[in-house]
Amino acid sequence: MTAQPAGAQARVPSPRAARGGAGIRPLASAAGIAALLALAPLAALAWIAASGDASTLTHVAVNVLPDALRQTGVLLLGVGLLAGAIGVGAAWLVTAYSFPGRAVVSAALSLPLAVPTYIAAYVYVELLDPLGPVQTAVRALFGFRSRADYWFPEIRSMPGAIVVLSFVLYPYVYMTVRALFAMQSANLLEVGRTLGARPLELFRRVALPMARPALALGLSLALLETLNDVGATEYLGVRTLTVSIYTTWVNRGSLPGAAQIALVMLAVVAVVMTVEVRARGHRRFGASVKRPRPSAPLRLRGWRAAAALSVCAVPAALGFAVPAGFLAREAIARWSRRGFDAEFLSRLEATIALAALATLIVVLLGALTASAGRLWRTRRMSLLVRAASIGYAIPGTVLAVGYLWPLAAIDNAIANAARWAFGSSPGLLLTGSGAALVIAYAARFMGIAVGGLESGFARISTHIDDAARTLGRRPAQLLREIHAPLARPALFSAALLVFVDVMKELPASLLLRPLNMDTLATALYADAARGAFEDGALSALAIVAVGLAPVLAMIRLSGSQARPPEAVALEAEQE
Incomplete structure (x- = not known):
């Protein structure tokens, strides 16, 4: 053994010291940029709203907000009740019972996530309008001569909007609750059965209370998507806060009025998030430290099996199969009549280019932000990471209104500087190009990348970081050489989700394009x-087809996690 000089060990940088050293500053700066992307439009919103005169505020408060708040509240309540009932009921059936076709419907119940709400609304209006195929068949079947001879539910209404949105958004509830049902211990259910609890009572008093955190999370996601929607609600005749923002800005030309409505909408978002946090945090449940024995599903036969299959198949059919089938038929019919549409190709190229650029920016900034949060565990950094992730909870119309003023100000400053220096203006570099859209997309979907990569990085032992630092690796090298390669699946999943969400994003695209x-x-x-x-059937079909990729990946992942080997063995023994 060779003797080491005194103090040699002190020259090795400690992990705790490295977290606050100069090497972390580039990552911290990236986290600050990501947080600024989300917070800047909120500050701009307050400034724009305050710039409106008293008449604008009075008009919004008297003529716009009361009806918009009422319709938004009714829509949220209706979607929450119906989507929650569909999602929880289907999740319980496919986890607690075994019946022919269960594996197929269990996967198919997640497919409506690939269908944007506005596409579902367009399809069902085409199908159920008086001139659509459904009412045409009703008149032919019963001999009615006109629409006045019979009653048919109106799709362009509040009940129609609730039903359409619920059958598209229920998978948020279904997937979260199903995952929790699949992890519940068989001992809890067996104790309930020995105490004489019937199946419905067992579900109501044991399974559902245990699934409360997952139900709160799924419902909050569905309600946030409802708040963000502008295409479906406007098309179905429901004047929500989002629609009011759009019409106040575009039709009435009042940006301060739109900003004032947007601030009210942010308050509604805050209420939804607060309710979700309290619903998940009010009660806590514990489980054994040992791996719980999974519950074997009870086998159904005869009419009970047929009823369970039907109950699960209807939401999947109405949420995915009907819209996708109608779009395929319309796209084929239009192509056979008019041939290939050259404009579709140019729109597809523009959409892919915007989505690819936004995905690259989001994943890079998200990786830097998540890595900074991992390596520098301070309160300030934690606040920056959380601020960078709040964009996903902010509706696209709100972000668009908030970004318009600062981006226009930057454009004007650049134009004035160019005129002073070169005698000519380069035009609107941000608001006149796709740059404004890319910035809004980055702010809106940064939370997907940050959250996904934080989960991926959490699976990497911190001892690896400590060992790398003792070998002289700086934080940026840790991310490039260790974190990114080991978290490659999380990087790929985040990139895929962001790309698909950008391709189907409508509210911000309408206002900033x-x-x-x-x-x-x-x-x-x-x-x-x-x-x-x-004419847009091919575009709609392309959006749905691209949206299938992450949904199928989630189905495969959830299926492998929700079916542990013990459950398969127990079910085989029962059969």
Whole structure:
């Protein structure tokens, strides 16, 4: 053994010291940029709202907000009740019972996530309108001569909007609750059965209370998507806060009025998030430290099996199969009549380019932010990471209104500087190009990347970080050489989810896109608005097809996690 000089050990940088050293500053700066992307439009909103005069505020408070708040509240209540009932009921059936076709419907129940709400609304209006195929068949079957001879539910109404949105958004509840049901211990259910609890009582008094945190999370996601929607609610005749923001800005030309409504909408979002946190945190449940024995599903036969299969198949059919089948038929029919649409290709290229650029920015900034939060565990950094993630809870219309003023101010400053220096203006570099859209997309979906990568990084032992630091690796090298390779699945999943969400995003795209640029979503919105939805069927089908990729990946992952080997063995023994 060779003797070491005194103090040699002190020259090795300690992990705790490295967290606050200069090497962390580039990562901290990236986290600050990501937080600024989410917080800047909120500050701008307050400034724009305050710039309105008293008449604008009075008009919004008297003529817009009361009805918009009422309709938004009714829509949220209706979607929460119906989507929650569908999601919880289907999750309980596929986890607690075994019946023919269960494996198929268990996977199919998640497929409506691939269908944007506005596409589902367009499809069902085409199907259920007086001139649509359903009412045409009703008149032919019963011999009715006109619409006045019979009663048919109106799809363009509040009940119609609740039903359409619920059958598209229930998978948020279904997937979260199903995962928790699958992890519940068989001992709890068996104790309930020995005490004489019937199946319905067992579900109500044992399984459902245990699933309360998952139910609160799933419902909050569904309600946030409902708040963010503008295409479906406007098309179905429901004047929500989101629709009011859009019409106040676009139709009435009042940006301060739109900002004032947006601030009210942020308050509604805060209420939804607060209710969700309290619903999950009010009660806590514990489990044994040992791995719980999974519950074997009870086998159903005869009419009970048929009823369970039907109950699970109907939401999957109405939420995915009907819209996807109708879109495929319309796209094929239009192609056979008019041939290939060259404009579709240009819109597809623009959409893919915007989605790819936004995904690259979001994943890079998200990786840097998540890595900074892992390596520098301070309260300030934790606040920056959380601030960077709040964009996903902010509706796209709110972000668009908040970004318009600061981006326009930057454009004007650049133009004035160019005129002073070169005698000519370069035009609107941000608001006149796709840059404004990319910035809004980055702010909106940064939370997906940060949250996904934080989960991926959490699976990497901190001892690896400590060992790398003792070998002289700086934080940026840790991310590039260790964190990113080991968290590659999380990086890929985050990139895929962001890419798909950008492709189908509508509210911010409608408000911030340049006049000479259309995405698939905005072109489809325009076709539906002028009563020519069949012209946009191919765009809608492309959006749904791309959206299938992450849904199928989630189905595969949830299936492998929800079916542990012990459950399969127990079910085989029972059969």
